[in-house]
Amino acid sequence: MNGADTAWMLVSTALVLLMTPALAFFYGGLVRSKNVLNTMMMSFISLGFIGVLWAFIGYSLAFADGNDWIGGLSFAFLRGVGIEAKGTIPHALFMSYQGTFAIITAALISGAIVERMRFSAYLLFISLWAVLVYSPVAHWVWGGGWIAKLGALDFAGGTVVHVNAAVAALVAALVIGKRREYPSSSLLPHNVPFVLLGAGLLWFGWFGFNAGSALAANGIAGLAFVTTMLAPAATLVVWTFLDILRSGKPTAVGAATAIVVGLVAITPAAGFISPMSAIALGAIAAVPSYFGLILRAKTSLDDSLDVVAAHGLGGTVGALLTGVFAQKSLNGVADGLLFGNPGQLGIQAMAVLAAIVYSGVVSFILLKVISVIVPLRVSDNDESEGLDVNQHGEEAYLNAEGSTIGSY
Numbered sequence: 336m337n338g339a340d341t342a343w344m345l346v347s348t349a350l351v352l353l354m355t356p357a358l359a360f361f362y363g364g365l366v367r368s369k370n371v372l373n374t375m376m377m378s379f380i381s382l383g384f385i386g387v388l389w390a391f392i393g394y395s396l397a398f399a400d401g402n403d404w405i406g407g408l409s410f411a412f413l414r415g416v417g418i419e420a421k422g423t424i425p426h427a428l429f430m431s432y433q434g435t436f437a438i439i440t441a442a443l444i445s446g447a448i449v450e451r452m453r454f455s456a457y458l459l460f461i462s463l464w465a466v467l468v469y470s471p472v473a474h475w476v477w478g479g480g481w482i483a484k485l486g487a488l489d490f491a492g493g494t495v496v497h498v499n500a501a502v503a504a505l506v507a508a509l510v511i512g513k514r515r516e517y518p519s520s521s522l523l524p525h526n527v528p529f530v531l532l533g534a535g536l537l538w539f540g541w542f543g544f545n546a547g548s549a550l551a552a553n554g555i556a557g558l559a560f561v562t563t564m565l566a567p568a569a570t571l572v573v574w575t576f577l578d579i580l581r582s583g584k585p586t587a588v589g590a591a592t593a594i595v596v597g598l599v600a601i602t603p604a605a606g607f608i609s610p611m612s613a614i615a616l617g618a619i620a621a622v623p624s625y626f627g628l629i630l631r632a633k634t635s636l637d638d639s640l641d642v643v644a645a646h647g648l649g650g651t652v653g654a655l656l657t658g659v660f661a662q663k664s665l666n667g668v669a670d671g672l673l674f675g676n677p678g679q680l681g682i683q684a685m686a687v688l689a690a691i692v693y694s695g696v697v698s699f700i701l702l703k704v705i706s707v708i709v710p711l712r713v714s715d716n717d718e719s720e721g722l723d724v725n726q727h728g729e730e731a732y733l734n735a736e737g738s739t740i741g742s743y
Contacts, residue, residue, distance in 0.1 A: 337423035344424045344432055350543025351435035355382055355442050356471075357540055360448050362534025364526040365640050369721025369729045370450045371525065377445035380458060385441045385465045389434040398433065398472035400437045403481040406474045418434035421549055434546060435526045437473070440496045441465045446548030447504035450522075451514050454726045455733035459642045460701060464503060468697050472690055487526050487686035488657050488679070489667060490546035490559065493603025497650030502694040504642040511711050513637030515718055527587050532589035538542050539568060539597045545605035555666050559605035563598070565634065566617030573621035593644060596624040599649035604657040607668060612660035620652045631681050658683035 359378035363371045374500035386394075395410035410416050413430070421429040441461040448457070475482040476495050489495055516522060524530060541679040545563040549556035553705035574593030578585040600620035601613055608616065627644035638644070670676040702711065712718075724730060 336420045336552070338424070338514070339552040340423040340550070341428065342732060343556065344547060344550065345429055347543035347547025348428065348432045348435055349441070349674065350540045351432065351547065352382075352540075353562055354435075354537055354540035354544065355439045357450040357533050357536030357599060358439060358442055359533070360529045361537060361595070362449065362640055363609055364529025364531075364533060365524045365588070366449050367522065367721070368525040368732055369723055371723065372443070373454065373722035373726050374424045374449045376727065377449065377457060377550075378442040379611030381442040381461060384462050385438045387389050387460060387489055388465055389437045390430075392419045393466055393470045394430050394433065395721070397410060397473040397667065398430075398436075398478045399476075401474065401655035403484065404475070405471050405480075406478050413708060416425045419669060424550065429550070432550075433473075433477075436492060436496060437465055437469055440469055440492070440500050443497070443642060444501040444507060445510040446502045446642040447638045448511050449498060449639045450722060451712045452507075452511055453710055453713050454722070455623050455692065456705055457691045457711045458477055458706050459709065460507070463701050463705075467701065468503065468694050469495075469499065475557065475689070476686065482686045482689060485685065486669060486679070488607055488661055489537055489603045489686065490584045490657075491602045492608040493599070493650045493657070493684050496603065497599050497646040498654065499694045501643050501645075501689050503698040505636075505638065505647065506695055506698040507702060508636060508638045510706075510740055511701065513635060514639070515536045517639075519634075523622060524588060530588055530591045534594045535697055538598060541602075549606055557658065558610075558665060561610050562601055562605045562608060565610055565689055566613040566620075567594045567597030567599035569614040569617030570600065570621045573618045574625055577621065577625050592624075592628070592641070596620055596645050596649045600653035600656070602650070603654045604660060606666055606673075607657055607662070608660040609665065610664060612662075616653065616656045616660060619656065632669070654683050654687050655680065 355378050355643050356646055359375040361374040366374045366515060390413055391412050396406045397405040398499050399410040401407040416426050416430050418425045418427060441464060451494055474480045475494050476489050503598055541563055542560055546556045546560040571590060571593045577614060578589050597617040597620060600616055604616060623646050627648045628641050631638055656666045659672045660676055661669055661679060663670045671681055
């Protein structure tokens, strides 16, 4: 057990936990005012339900000894998970740190189905998804499963977190269908400062997400910290130029989105690539996500808050570029294409494809099964009224006389 490592991981766990409320502000600002509480609750509720499920069974399925596909039940209900060492930190702390990843991954899905999904159906879906999709994929990559044995690199969750969640979000958006007013009406963000606040807090928390994934206070943590600072900065620069070239004006929502895309893209590579490669990775990642957003807006797909473009494309590009920029001299793991190992790129692609197929198929099955138990979406009248009132019995904004300030 190492005191410095333990202290750093205590901080990192708190930082990653903060990312879920940060996501709530990021998503909440992007929706209309009549749905802001419901949207934020979709993130906050994950803190409770996914956190408890992780302790009950999720952690065991992800990290207990099992086979190439799934962990065993030896850690179920935290049996054998105490203050004994796991590496150089307490085992219970490692469990908690990994639990914060499961929590935010489930919450990410909500961005594709805001303003129309019944809250009870959403809660049932993310609970089942966290156990049946997230935990197995985490085992494949981080728990000694078949993708780990293949040699795929995923430092902090490009495949496990972002691609995994984005595919589930896409399937959910397709199964549930688009909002009543989409795309005929302009469904604009009601609070852009919330969006900027959420993006800023996400960047802050992401230092724990990436640098904490070193699981120690060491040089690799320092490298991941630096790459996590530089990659989103490069994405923001490129995104700003793209905004100016396209419309003549850099937008605040665009800047916030760019930061998130850069953070997503660097996540799988953070401890494997150099700072200058991180700048290149962040700059490259801006382009597919930027034009992915534009293309999606021209379709009938109502991925409301662009989870697929930001997390799906960003995570995929980051995972693939990890296979290009990785340097064995930095952490002793593997070289990428630019350093003489073209096969790593193929391994990265195979890992991404496996997550896409598994998450897509199981997410579809779960949604169809849940729809037999409870309707997936609210009624047209409830959707028109807003989900804050009919799903939670609350309203976000009141004037001085105590009445609601508009519905948009």
